[in-house]
Amino acid sequence: MNKAPFLLLLVLSVSACGPNEPTVEETTRVISILASDEMRGRQAFSPEAWDAANYIASEFTSAGIKPLEGDTDFIQDFPLYTVSTGELTVALNGQDVDPSQVVGSVSSESISWENGGDVAPIMVGAADDLMAVWRMGRRAPATLLIVHPTHKDAFDQIAGFLRRPARTTTLGGGSNMVMVLSDVKKVDSFQVQGSAEVSESSIANVAGMLEGKRKNEIVVFSAHYDHLGIQSGAEADSIANGANDDASGTTAVIELAKYFASMGKPERTIYFVAFTAEESGGYGSRHFSEQVNPDEIVAMFNIEMIGKPAVEGPNTAWITGFDRSDFGTILQEAVEGTVFSFYADPYPDQNLFYRSDNATLARLGVPAHSISTTPIDVDPDYHQVSDEVSTLDLDHLTNTIKAIAAGAVTIVSGEKTPTRIDPQTVN
Ligand SMILES: [Zn+2]
Structure with a gap:
């Protein structure tokens, strides 16, 4: 062979x-x-x-x-998780604020803020730097900004960002921010109610x-x-x-x-x-x-x-x-x-x-x-x-x-x- x-x-x-x-x-x-x-x-x-x-x-x-x-x-x-902000209502000094003047990003299931609680409103006057205040607020768990109407352009710009749904792999740790465009000089009382809609994939x-x-x-x-x-x-x-x-x-x-x-x-x-x-x-x-x-x-x-x-x-x-x-x-x-x-x-x-x-x-x-x-x-x-x-x-x-x-x-x-x-x- x-x-x-x-x-x-x-x-x-x-x-x-x-x-x-x-x-x-x-x-x-x-x-x-x-x-x-x-x-x-x-x-x-x-x-x-x-x-x-x-x-x-x-x-x-x-x-x-x-x-x-x-x-x-x-x-x-x-x-x-995709988190988008649901309903959001704000009242200042006993007056409901027009919803078109309110924007926010809510990452908790719901928020309920009022005077005397943990959240105090931050007044952003005509001479203040809205962008700087906003950047600081992004790192805080809860922020309420009362923004003077002279900042309308910057307000709209930030609003576009806040309205975008946020993606996260852990729920509950995010920040909540609400911005109101208003010419009130002083806030004696306020109520903020908001909620988040969460979808999971x-x-x-x-x-x-x-x-x-x-x-x-x-x-x-x-x-x-x-x-x-x-x-x-x-x-x-x-x-x-x-x-x-x-x-x-x-x-x-x-x-x-x-x-x-x-x-x-x-x-x-x-x-x-x-x-x-x-x-x-x-x-x-x-x-x-x-x-x-x-x-x-x-x-x-x-x-x-x-x-x-x-x-x-x-x-x-x-x-x-x-x-x-x-x-x-x-x-x-x-x-x-x-x-x-x-x-x-x-x-x-x-x-x-x-x-x-x-x-x-x-x-x-x-x-x-x-x-x-x-x-x-x-x-x-x-x-x-x-x-x-x-x-x-x-x-x-x-x-x-x-x-x-x-x-x-x-x-x-x-x-x-x-x-x-x-x-x-x-x-
Ligand atoms: Zn690459």
């Missing part, structure tokens, strides 16, 4: 079990689904965000990773894990899967597809899950997380940070916009908050001798360290940094409807995902542990 075919089969089956490295075909397939028009821009509170979440979960399933401990599936959903992160030998030492790879949704005003194409921002990072998280799952049990536990609502409040990363013990997270690789080559050229990626821990230096060392290099964020003035989901965990001491390659200062597609797959360099995307995997090797293996970020220095 000729042994050659058998040997050939053996070689083929070994290579099929080798590391599942990302390929251009594979990253193109994934990002094209995430950034397709069917996903309608993945706005966090839209039905299509759920389509995106379920899609990412299906990729996690085929990667062979497991839900986080205590979860039954990859969808990490949590309630989101849910939004979700998608999170999975590979349990490591050191179960409680966790490395996180993350990206946000939400984007801006439909942009009114745009004519031909109103869908902000968010291919670079941040379907590219989400694709990386999916491909890294597949890659690390193919490498056998890691030394450290690895979490793969796709955050919701980065573009609208950061609720996803905040919820995630409340589900974990930050002391167990040794590093967070937050991946933001890696679909276009950086200003430093191809095969480079920059890291936000580079000097706040030695995370970046560890990555640099890990890829030394390859064509790839990591370097410090070239746009310190843009405060990018604070503008993504890494900041939430950095504030808890985690060496949590964002990795990006986008030329954000000159990118014509950033936060535009033109952020489409066709504007990306998919070879670059694929190479960057590989470089992140290579950069993470010594951290995942437990050989290197980045220094913690000092939470005192993160505002």
